[in-house]
Amino acid sequence: MNRDYGHDAATTHDDAAMQVVMVGLGDEKFALDAGLVREIIAPIPATQVAGARSFLPSVINVRGNVFPLAGLRIRFGMPISDDSADTRIVVIEINIDGDLSRRCHRRQGLRNHGNPTDRCAADAARWHALEAGVHPLHHEMA
Amino acid sequence: MGTHQTVIKSLSKLHADVAMFSGATILGGGKTALIIDVAQLVVLAQAQSEKQNQRGGVNESRLRT
Numbered sequence: 001m002n003r004d005y006g007h008d009a010a011t012t013h014d015d016a017a018m019q020v021v022m023v024g025l026g027d028e029k030f031a032l033d034a035g036l037v038r039e040i041i042a043p044i045p046a047t048q049v050a051g052a053r054s055f056l057p058s059v060i061n062v063r064g065n066v067f068p069l070a071g072l073r074i075r076f077g078m079p080i081s082d083d084s085a086d087t088r089i090v091v092i093e094i095n096i097d098g099d100l101s102r103r104c105h106r107r108q109g110l111r112n113h114g115n116p117t118d119r120c121a122a123d124a125a126r127w128h129a130l131e132a133g134v135h136p137l138h139h140e141m142a
Numbered sequence: 143m144g145t146h147q148t149v150i151k152s153l154s155k156l157h158a159d160v161a162m163f164s165g166a167t168i169l170g171g172g173k174t175a176l177i178i179d180v181a182q183l184v185v186l187a188q189a190q191s192e193k194q195n196q197r198g199g200v201n202e203s204r205l206r207t
Contacts, residue, residue: 047174049153051160059153059166061174066166068156096155 023090026078036092043083062091150177161186 020031021040039062046058046069055075059066069089073080148167153160164179
């Protein structure tokens with residue numbers, strides 16, 4: 001009967017609960033509203049965009065669509081590190097000025113408490129917290 | 143090099159400030175390639191060279207005196 005274990009929000013039907021995807025950036029953990037997340041993919045080669053803002057350095061091809069890749073680490077002013085085995089790109093869909101667009105964030109380690117699943121229930125940082133600074137963007141030139 | 147027929151995809155609003163590229167496309171190998179907006183590039187270059195000329199003109203006149 002102990003429901004405090006793992007995916008509690010999904011099982012307790014708490015209206016105030018929110019399903020989130022937890023992502024680790026350096027030593028910090030952030031959460032994204034799971035409803036925004038379209039997919040989580042392994043790092044792929046990115047094409048640098050000259051003249052773009054520093055935290056939006058490149059675009060990537062996700063299933064035939066060109067999506068901007070945001071660097072949360074850059075946006076948050078966190079040290080940039082090389083990709084590790086745990087680095088993933090989180091593809092999210094958000095509305096910008098009425099334009100539905102997808103963007104992707106490169107993150108380090110989708111880990112939550114050693115659980116390999118990336119979905120967990122938590123009342124954690126909301127999207128705007130992340131909005132204030134998206135993630136590491138530093139990668140291989142395509 | 144050569145000729146390609148390709149589907150042009152526009153850049154997202156997040157890259158709306160990037161004037162140099164008019165869009166992007168996906169190459170055969172799956173890579174993303176940006177499409178240079180030549181007309182914009184010329185405009186940007188002209189603006190830049192005008193600025194440089196103004197500055198350069200000052201420097202030159204200094205050198206000559």
